[in-house]
Amino acid sequence: MQPESLLRALFARAVEVADPMASLAAHLPPRPKGRVVVIGAGKASARMAEAVEAAWGPCEGLVITRYGYQRPCRGIEIVQAAHPVPDAAGVAATARMLELVASLTHQDFVLALISGGASALLCAPAPGMTLAEKQAVNAALLASGAPIGQMNLVRKHLSRVKGGQLAAACKAPMLALMISDVPGDDMALIGSGPTVGDASTAREAAAILTRWGIPVPVALQRSGVVPPGDPRLARVTNRIYAAPSQSLAAAKTLAEAEGIPTRILGDALEGEAREVARQMARLAREKGPLLLLSGGELTVTKRGDGIGGPNAEFALALAMESLPIHALACDTDGVDGAAEVAGAIVTPDTLTRARALGLDPQAFLDRNDAHSFFAALGDQVITGPTLTNVNDFRAILIPG
Known part of the structure; x- marks a missing residue:
């Protein structure tokens, strides 16, 4: 499976196992x-x-x-x-x-x-x-x-x-x-x-x-x-x-079925989105192949007038580390911050394609406008209402 297709499939699986129509009935009494x-x-x-x-x-x-x-x-x-x-x-x-x-x-x-x-x-x-x-x-x-x-x-x-x-x-x-x-x-x-x-x-x-x-x-x-x-x-x-841990475990099972070693970093990560992205970038410099999964709820301190939510801002800050990775950061409810967008995809050539379009990644980050950045690249993840909510889902695929 191609990297971007795999990441989207992992996110879909994480959402699927938390769908109430698939999971709630077993917890109901008569x-x-x-x-x-x-x-x-x-x-x-x-x-x-x-x-x-x-x-x-x-x-x-x-x-x-x-x-x-x-x-x-x-x-x-x-x-x-x-x-x-x-x-x-x-x-x-x-x-x-x-x-x-x-x-x-x-x-x-x-x-x-x-x-x-x-x-x-x-x-x-x-x-x-x-x-x-x-x-x-x-x-x-x-x-x-x-x-x-x-x-x-x-x-x-x-x-x-x-x-x-x-x-x-x-x-x-x-x-x-x-x-x-x-x-x-x-x-x-x-x-x-x-x-x-x-x-x-x-x-x-x-x-x-x-x-x-x-x-x-x-x-x-x-x-x-x-x-x-x-x-x-x-x-x-x-x-x-x-809970988020169940969705991350399901995504891990799917990735390992594809032969990709996987590590769950935790289901309760918090912090400023751009700072967590920089921390993750250090881990993403490890030798692959390896998939890093994490959940939790990141935050954004609004400094500009953009519409970038925490997942898109995480993805943009991660892209700016110029790593040869594929990554996805999405909210499992399908809404990242104030945008009707789940999140975004990062590829090894994200910055190259952005600069070819005349986009300045740092300027978008400075005004908290990551969603506009990824919209211009066609790299948003748009699901519509998922009808569930087990928080953020992040996946970073490190090549071998």
Whole structure:
């Protein structure tokens, strides 16, 4: 298989094993008797709801997903809202979800479907906070370069639904099934943990905002995050059923079937995209043939006015190391940063082709415009909505 075809096949395999239609049913119990209500939020949540109904039949419920990520369900209502910055549609749907779960009793049963993206899609601003203020904080965090764990910690304390508050509002027993998109698979961080207690404090959230130069909202003083061990969470079972490690392992199996020695560097890598690319470049100077795989969630500190997401920025910074490698860096949800593009491909002649077109790679990197760079080369990876989300996927193929 040609290098670029192999890299695309590895990414497709990583996405495939995390598709809820292929993986969720095995983790469902038999359908409980009595009233069953399905709720959820995230980029994969509509696909998860579709998989639930394929196994259980039509169900009552409400799920919030990103615009364009809806799926046909027979009973569960699918609402679309904005991501990564929340909008009024998400606020209205979240209010309805809170009312729904608050109306249930211990005789009912709730299945919660949580995946990456729920932090923005499940939006109920803290008391005294407007949607506009919430949007401003979200946008500032996204542009700051703050790690996802810090962003989600702040989001919890500015919400009436995150940090265990959704589960605490419900008297019915609840099973929460999650697709992990966070380094380390910490359930309290997935979607900012609407069904998971959290031990962090509003003071910690304020310190994070101050660290990244973001004004601290007054509403932070009204945080309602539910601590672990709160008796209201005793009726909740939280379970991760799909994670980045599974997707990387599947890609490794496929590569080794092609006779390529493969090393997984980790599924929880974090850091500034261009800096991680430079670190990876040092590893890519090893003798091949060898495939390096990694996952996690990189960040970009926005310095310019471009649309380059962390995967495209990683790929551009890696290309600028002038190595004789092929590489792919993509987000498994099909959306890298603010662009409707999964990521990009790097080839040994990326810089040569760019310069032949009059493109200055450093200028594109300086203005965070890696997507425009790879678009000009025809080296973007465009998948459309993948309907799942197990974080970033990076593959570097070192020749023999």
